[in-house]
Amino acid sequence: MAGRRFILGALFTLALAAAAGQAVAQPCLIFVHGKQTDTNTYTSYTSARNYWVNGTHDFVKTATKNFATPYYVVGYNGTRPYWEAQSAGEVANEIVAATNGIADGGGHRCTKTYAQGGTFWIIAHSMGGTVMDWILGNNDASDPNFNFNGPYDQVAQRASMVITTGGAHRGSQGADAVCLQGNVLCSFIAIFIQSCDDATYWLRSSDDVQVRTYANAPAKTIWLTAGYEAIFGSSACLNGEDDGVVQYASSFACSGSATASYDNTNVCNNSNKQEASGFANLDGAAENHSDERDDSDSDTRRAVPTGIWTCSGVTCAPNTVVQSSMTTARFISILY
């Protein structure tokens, strides 16, 4: 694996050089939101769309280069466990619909369908990452929960890749704190999570609720970026760097304990993920859990081990500041 990764790294470097100055076609971006405290994003397109908005800041607008790139916004029931029909099943059905050129609730559609040769990038935040792990890890007839409640196989075939921002791949210590109901400092987390509902219960860091316990390696690569801007109070409950809700061990899908303490210098590399393949690092951002999905905090970005940024032709040393002011939405917009 290590040898293969080296070769791929070299290929990537060569590709970077070869691609300079070339015009490229655009994928369709499909947005999958995170945990919710009510069912509004499931019943209202406006709520699902506004998940990505904060005042004048709009993640979708920035990631799509001022709407120049086609997009589709998914809405599902974010109060249900990641594996249920109204969460994973709904997400899978909507992604397939998007790849067939069907419009989302706001009338936005992927202009080039899968049948027409289109490509589709899934952008998922927080619990949206867990949902995508589940779908893409159960897409094959040999997987433990193949097509459990939706067309996972079609999603896996049609999705080109997934990019997660603050993905709760190994759960959240914020969810642990809310369900434990013990630490006063952790009450700040209630701003985001509020209660130990069914979705929260299944986002804890315990092995028995982890998505990796019930899924195989994802069929398509899940690229990982995470926030390290702590939130006063709640971050006291999280180990290592975190975005106030999800700790690095989870947002970078690390193997081992979901509560291990990591930072930009030592977070797990691409050979030490929760699955043997299918997860790869991008970078870390000085954003909190909200900033990651609403484009409101253009701040520092730093390299992480086996990340995407190159310095003088090689992967930048971990913790190197690679951008002084760039949101995750903007970062995604420069990847295509």
Add this chain to the structure above:
Amino acid sequence: MSILNRLAVTSLGLCALAAPVLAQAQIPAPDAGAFARHAAAEYRQLARYPESSRVLAPGAIDPIREKRMPTKQTVRGPEGTASLSVWASKVSVEVGKPVDLFAQISSPARPALPLEVTGEIANAAGIVAQVTYHDDGKAPDVKAADGIWSVRLAMPAGLEPESAESYMVRVKARLLDGDVRESAGGFLYSNPAAHLTGRYRDSIVDGNLVIAAQVDVKEAGRFHLAGTLYTLKGEPVGTAQAAAQLQPGRQWINLSFYGLMFHDRNVAGPFRLGSLAFSTTSRMPNALNDLVENAYVTKPFKLAVMTARPFGDVKLLDAAARLEAE
């Protein structure tokens, strides 16, 4: 950004002064298109194998075993004070078997000894059991006064799930100085609808090594089997998985290890089926059987009988081609 956030940012900023910050103003952004081609190259590599069977790199951990190994859940104390870690002896415990629960107080700065450690076992309906941990060297506690507190839990009768149920273990440690630490772990309480009988057989089919495992099914359902093949020297070589809808009675499930892995790793048999994970996957949560280790040793094989042909997963190759065309 809230005032609280600004405080945190300021704090981070101060920390950053000590970091190896670089003069990076001129670091180029990743090139548009190159990212997609990078993903495409990865897919072309993966396409050499079917999704049901993959080679492992030399030195890689066994991913099947890794998923069944319990991990610690750790909650740190404020400002570097004592943290509390909790874990269970298994990710999943089968009905009728006990599970051992552990707790450990760790303090890098100064000793922080617990006075007592207690736990509540709860499901969605509420608390089903309460336990008191001990550090007395009596089973399941391994060593007295080593800081690891232990208790053996036998689930109360009447809680046998139809398939499986998740239980949260809420642990409270009261320290000698009066402080309290709390942490939460958990385990799965499983009632699988089938079990491995311990009978295995192997053969070469179309250049692949097929190991069949016999299972005894007591209730019809969907079942999943995953295994990792090792050399006799103990090096993991590759994985295979299979799923099947089975009726009651004795049945066989085939694990097909794709032949190319033996060429890629340049190893020939005999091989050891080092870890084997069986589960009932008719519903969620799945019911997990106990992991079986060192289940079987195959006959010796010559490398020449194994296929050296890349599988050519058409879905991955198609995805790669589309990305390359972007």
